[in-house]
Amino acid sequence: MTIEVKAPVFPESVADGTIATWHKQPGESVKRDELLVDIETDKVVLEVVAQSDGVIKEILKAEGETILSAEVIAIFEAGAAGTEAAPAPSTETASESAANADDLKVNPAARKMAEEKGVDLADVKASGKDGRITKEDVVNHLKQPAPVAQAPAAPAAAVQAPVAPTPVAAPLAPVFAPGDRAEKRVPMTRLRSTIAKRLVSAQQNAAMLTTYNEVDMKAVMELRKQYKDAFEKKHNGVRLGFMSFFVKAATEALKRFPSVNASIDGNDIVYHGYQDIGVAVSTEKGLVVPVLRDVDALGLADIEAGILDYALKARDGKLAIEEMQGGTFTITNGGTFGSLMSTPILNPPQTAILGMHKIQDRPVAIDGQVEIRPMMYLALSYDHRMIDGKEAVQFLVTIKELLEDPARILLDI
Template identity: 65%
Template sequence: MTTEIKAPQFPEAVADGTVATWHKKPGEAVARDELLVDIETDKVVLEVVAPHDGVVGKILKEEGDTVLSQELVGYLEEGEGASPKPAEAAAETKAAPAAAQPEPSTNSAEDSWGPAVRKLIAENNLDPSQIKGTGKGGRITKEDVLSHLKGGAAKPAVKETPKSGTPAPMPAGAVNIDFGDREEKRVPMTRLRARIAERLVSAQQNAAMLTTFNEVNMEPVMTMRKNYKDMFEKAHGHRLGFMSFFVRAAVEALKKYPSVNASIDGTDIVYHGYYDVGVAVSTDRGLVVPILRDADKMNFAEIEGKVVDYGKKAQAGKLGLDEMTGGTFTISNGGVFGSLWSTPILNPPQTAILGMHKIQERPMAVNGEVKILPMMYLAVSYDHRIIDGKEAVQFLVTIKDLLEDPARLLLDL
């Protein structure tokens, strides 16, 4: 029995996707619910798993190919073997002109080639052993063959100069250009990265963006964390971090200054009566912003638990589109990477974003005396079209005051 492997049903806002990674090769055995392929859209990475035990058959969509919702990407055969079924070879022969198909082979490396690779190798009478494969597990991709042809198919493969350390695997579609000791890699931008770039450029072009700064003494928050961290972790099962303090302080400030929690829709200003706070998370695929919905109704433990859960999902590429859609305000923490000062970029259609930074001990004047205190610079970037400078500054000062006296967060003062 042959089962079709199809791309998932994409959300309404997603037109198409890109095959990011095949986790199995043709002929490899898979178990039910085992991951077969990742489909990357401009918003989220979707996983396709095996519907039953079997063997991966013919792959129709290679890494880097564009796919539509529910489009066929490959086949799953019944069986336990580690080589393609005869039915697969027959289907492949039927799918392409006979003149373009190479003779059947039992070579396991050749079995992993896509139809386009087989055709190019056959038409140009190439020696596969001279082509450097950059696909998963050293598999030869279409781009590898084209790159080889551009460099001259008759030339032997150029030996790479040994380098210290293990080089990172090249992404699908990457082209390696060797100029001796001056190597370059041309890598296609992922769909998610391209979408992030598009949104960030749009934010700068379409908003009157300004940034205001302040600094906060983090000693009171750090003291509270130190006093209660063990009790908190024992009671709730996770650590007490800084993000819960900032989320709660931001929500209280948003209540006082509703224009900071608003958005622009054409010529209208939309004032949101709820507080969905986005928390920016950096991943290997790019920046994602999962949403803490109704953050005003969440306590410290709920915020910390959700942030930890989102962080794990983001790193594993398992965030759902519904978890990243919407949001009325965003918090970005560049301090985890050592950033001391930055100007965060708006996350459209939101009109403001709070930037946290590294906590740094600095000499400060306190009541006429110099003290060494753990200080953090805060930044709020805002859309000046609907937020005046006075509001932005007062909004940031409110956050500062709440963090320097965190008991007010618990007493609703």
């Protein structure tokens, strides 16, 4: 029986997609639920799997071609017998991997890579939903040195700022040998191209201005140190980080300054009676901004759990388009990578974005005395068409005051 292989139905915000990788070729045997092709959109990578056993009869859209929603991209012959793929290495490790894989939850792409590389899936740490092993998990397992099975540094970094974890996979840029004057030209990914266009558009179409301030993190750090163990025990392993304090402080400030929580739609100003805050997450393919909804109703534990969940999904490429749409305000944390100060770029149609930075001990004057305090620079970029300088400065000062005296958040003062 001949079946048309179609692209998924894209959401309204996604106009088209690009064929990224064909994992099966015409005439090659395919099993049910085996990965056929990856389709890259402006926001996510979508996987198309086989609906039954058979073979691909014809590929209609080659890698790199642009496709539309639900467009036919290949012809599939259900029940037909085809040639087998290249056999996996005939080693005991590969055989055991295939046997153990039957008892594990494994994505088709991860299973294929494990067979090709002779990886025992039982040794691979799963990070996907419901304990599923993803392709990225296999890649990370291959890159991990044998003597160091578990690196404690990663969780520690996630505690401080899980919003923007260091990408776990190797960078896409090529690696050249010392003294090598070679060059390599690679096409920009669709996601990276979209990010570039949006950033340029934000600078060209908005009267963007940035105001800076600094916050003394001593109170938050002492509060976290005092209650982090009890917090983690109370909330089933959810760790108390700094990001939840910034999200709550920003939420309170947004309620006091509605213009900063607004957006511009043509000649109209849209005021939002809710606070949906996007948290910028860095991945190997680029920056994505999943959104925490109705933050005003969330506690610190809910915020930390939500951020960690988004960070893991972003790392595995599992963020849904719906999770990145909307948002009335954005927070980005360059401090995770050591940035001392930067100028964040607006995330249209939002009118403001808050930039966090590295916490660094600096001498400051306290009641006439010089003390060493853990200080952080804050940056608020805003659209001057919508927000006056006075409002922007007062908004940033409000966040500073709430963080330097966290009790204000609870008392709403």
